[in-house]
Amino acid sequence: MTSASAIPAPQDILPDPDAQTIEAALVGAPNCGKTALFNAMTGATQKVGNYSGVTVERKVGIATTPSGRKFSVIDLPGTHSLRARSPDEEVTRDVLLGQRPGERVPDMLLAVADATNLRGALRLVNELKKVGLPIVLILNMIDIARHRGLQIDHEALSAELGIPVIPATAVRRGGLDALWEVVDPMLEAGLPERRPSTWQAPSSHDLRIAMREAERLVTAHVVQPPAPDTASARIDRVVLHPVAGPLILLGILFLMFQAVFSWAAPFMDAIDAVFGWLGALVAQVVPAGLVQSFLADGIVAGIGSVIIFLPQILFTFLFILLLEDFGYMARAAFLMDRVMGKAGLNGRAFIPLLSSFACAIPGIMAARVIDNRRDRLTTILVAPLMTCSARIPVYTLIIAAFIPNVKVFGGLSLQGLVMFGLYAAGVFSVLIVAFVARYVFAREERNAPLMLDLPDYKMPRPRNIALGLYQRARVFLRRAGTVIFWAMVVIWALSTFPQPPEGATQPAINYSLAAMIGKAVAPILAPLGFNWQIAVALVPGMAAREVAVAGLATVYAVSGEGGLIHTLAGQWSLATALALLAWYIFAPQCISTLAVIRREAGSAKWMWVAVVYMFALAYLAAFATYQIAAALGAG
Ligand SMILES: Nc1nc2c(ncn2[C@@H]2O[C@H](COP(=O)(O)OP(=O)(O)OP(=O)(O)O)[C@@H](O)[C@H]2O)c(=O)[nH]1
Numbered sequence: 301m302t303s304a305s306a307i308p309a310p311q312d313i314l315p316d317p318d319a320q321t322i323e324a325a326l327v328g329a330p331n332c333g334k335t336a337l338f339n340a341m342t343g344a345t346q347k348v349g350n351y352s353g354v355t356v357e358r359k360v361g362i363a364t365t366p367s368g369r370k371f372s373v374i375d376l377p378g379t380h381s382l383r384a385r386s387p388d389e390e391v392t393r394d395v396l397l398g399q400r401p402g403e404r405v406p407d408m409l410l411a412v413a414d415a416t417n418l419r420g421a422l423r424l425v426n427e428l429k430k431v432g433l434p435i436v437l438i439l440n441m442i443d444i445a446r447h448r449g450l451q452i453d454h455e456a457l458s459a460e461l462g463i464p465v466i467p468a469t470a471v472r473r474g475g476l477d478a479l480w481e482v483v484d485p486m487l488e489a490g491l492p493e494r495r496p497s498t499w500q501a502p503s504s505h506d507l508r509i510a511m512r513e514a515e516r517l518v519t520a521h522v523v524q525p526p527a528p529d530t531a532s533a534r535i536d537r538v539v540l541h542p543v544a545g546p547l548i549l550l551g552i553l554f555l556m557f558q559a560v561f562s563w564a565a566p567f568m569d570a571i572d573a574v575f576g577w578l579g580a581l582v583a584q585v586v587p588a589g590l591v592q593s594f595l596a597d598g599i600v601a602g603i604g605s606v607i608i609f610l611p612q613i614l615f616t617f618l619f620i621l622l623l624e625d626f627g628y629m630a631r632a633a634f635l636m637d638r639v640m641g642k643a644g645l646n647g648r649a650f651i652p653l654l655s656s657f658a659c660a661i662p663g664i665m666a667a668r669v670i671d672n673r674r675d676r677l678t679t680i681l682v683a684p685l686m687t688c689s690a691r692i693p694v695y696t697l698i699i700a701a702f703i704p705n706v707k708v709f710g711g712l713s714l715q716g717l718v719m720f721g722l723y724a725a726g727v728f729s730v731l732i733v734a735f736v737a738r739y740v741f742a743r744e745e746r747n748a749p750l751m752l753d754l755p756d757y758k759m760p761r762p763r764n765i766a767l768g769l770y771q772r773a774r775v776f777l778r779r780a781g782t783v784i785f786w787a788m789v790v791i792w793a794l795s796t797f798p799q800p801p802e803g804a805t806q807p808a809i810n811y812s813l814a815a816m817i818g819k820a821v822a823p824i825l826a827p828l829g830f831n832w833q834i835a836v837a838l839v840p841g842m843a844a845r846e847v848a849v850a851g852l853a854t855v856y857a858v859s860g861e862g863g864l865i866h867t868l869a870g871q872w873s874l875a876t877a878l879a880l881l882a883w884y885i886f887a888p889q890c891i892s893t894l895a896v897i898r899r900e901a902g903s904a905k906w907m908w909v910a911v912v913y914m915f916a917l918a919y920l921a922a923f924a925t926y927q928i929a930a931a932l933g934a935g
């Protein structure tokens with residue numbers, strides 16, 4: 301039998317316009333492995349993660365059965381019931397009930413259960429049966445269930461439910477063989493006509509009856525192992541401990557930044573050497589003049605100054621992805637729940653905020669899992685304050701130039717410590733702003749604690765990690781090749797033209813348009829300790845945060861200074877550097893994020909609220925930092 305997962309299929313494509321194509325929808329609780337199944341069936345590479353709420357949109361792919369039959373598979377956000385409470389659950393409900401305009405109802409349902417936790421899945425199946433579509437129940441993660449000694453009589457379950465029940469392991473080669481053996485003949489024979497839906501939103505009474513029925517099925521057909529004391533439970537007794545837990549969380553993050561700083565350094569040096577060599581090569585091969593300046597100062601210096609931070613970004617995400625896949629991040633959510641509740645943040649805001657470490661855009665989209673509109677809005681507005689990966693270049697550059705590379709407190713890297721502090725400042729400001737928003741929105745204090753599904757710990761899968769890193773690297777390099785490249789071209793041109801007059805005495809850039817613009821904006825930024833060169837970098841830096849780094853590299857390279865880090869260390873005071881760090885904690889310097897806020901919040905008003913409050917905080921923070929640092933003698 302050929303493995304269907306070996307057949308690549310384009311992702312995110314629309315269903316085949318040929319109405320003959322069968323459409324099967326994956327439905328199940330959050331974190332039961334729907335996306336892992338989707339990827340295995342279609343060869344797609346959608347994000348999976350060991351926590352709930354990874355998928356918030358409908359995705360379509362084409363699966364090919366071993367006998368070569370093709371059908372569409374729809375991956376949906378996880379849901380416990382069709383009685384949808386949040387925008388992501390509504391997607392699932394609307395797809396199944398045919399309430400999405402222009403989309404037909406799927407032809408069959410692939411109900412997915414986490415085999416180690418059948419009760420909820422059986423309750424959902426009870427509801428799904430009323431939709432009137434043919435159902436196949438997939439008992440996914442059967443590998444874990446077997447490992448734990450759970451015995452599930454899937455044949456008896458199938459007889460009693462009246463639908464096929466098939467064990468599967470989405471993440472193993474051959475893990476879908478049993479599924480294909482059932483689905484292939486089903487497709488061959490043709491699916492039965494859809495019966496009219498009799499689904500109605502269940503009342504709490506209905507839910508209780510369905511729950512009892514699920515309970516009965518589990519008792520009848522599942523043999524639980526005698527010792528329920530699993531490794532997960534043992535680990536959780538330590539990491540969820542009320543005192544030890546938060547300390548362990550802090551310790552892990554702390555060590556992470558220490559490691560990132562020391563491990564990334566040699567790779568960054570290597571990239572620096574390559575770009576230094578490229579710059580020298582350009583200077584040698586291309587005759588001195590405008591073309592040489594464009595290539596060496598604009599392209600090589602500008603792009604190189606950003607690409608050098610790739611190792612830092614990859615190491616940071618190596619840690620985050622490992623913790624996610626291991627199942628620790630869901631515990632972190634549990635530990636942070638009380639603090640977040642005090643700040644008035646919805647417990648489900650944790651994952652959106654966690655995603656914002658990569659980039660605020662997926663973070664803001666992940667806020668769709670939050671049902672209460674005001675809570676969702678608060679999360680959308682604070683997500684951009686989390687330290688996204690585009691800030692890493694800015695932070696690292698300034699740290700490298702101004703924070704000595706020394707060990708303190710018996711072996712801790714001071715630079716790693718400052719980076720940790722900047723991340724902590726981001727998290728802290730999220731909590732403060734959310735707290736204030738609670739009064740602005742007149743929201744009540746959150747009373748219900750977070751209903752968390754704590755997933756079992758799993759060994760991180762190298763494939764998931766590699767995929768995650770590859771995607772981060774691709775996003776980062778693509779930005780370097782597009783937004784940053786074009787910003788560089790503009791900044792170089794502005795810093796080069798008009799050319800200095802005959803007999804000019806100052807550096808050429810002082811006669812350029814960039815200097816004129818920078819000097820016009822500079823008075824507004826002077827109280828923050830920013831000079832006109834910073835102003836030149838910050839204005840196009842609205843496009844994306846890293847552009848400011850590339851901008852500084854070009855501005856100073858065109859002025860004829862070599863080595864950005866050295867130049868900055870020589871030209872700025874410590875107070876200026878600290879003020880710029882403070883500015884970047886808050887400033888909304890990313891057009892794409894603002895566009896997504898507008899889309900997800902549903903009006904331009906909230907985008908402007910974000911722009912105004914973030915600029916105001918950035919200005920205040922930079923002002924206070926500069927004035928205090930200068931007063932202390934760092935000016
Ligand atoms: N051991 C094992 N792990 C699995 C299996 N299927 C999925 N996983 C892991 O379980 C976790 C959750 O998988 P996802 O596919 O993201 O779950 P999902 O149902 O799409 O979750 P949401 O999108 O949040 O609803 C990931 O860490 C997967 O690698 C399986 O059959 N066996």
Ligand SMILES: [Mg+2]
Nearest residue numbers: 334335354355
């Ligand atoms: Mg998913």
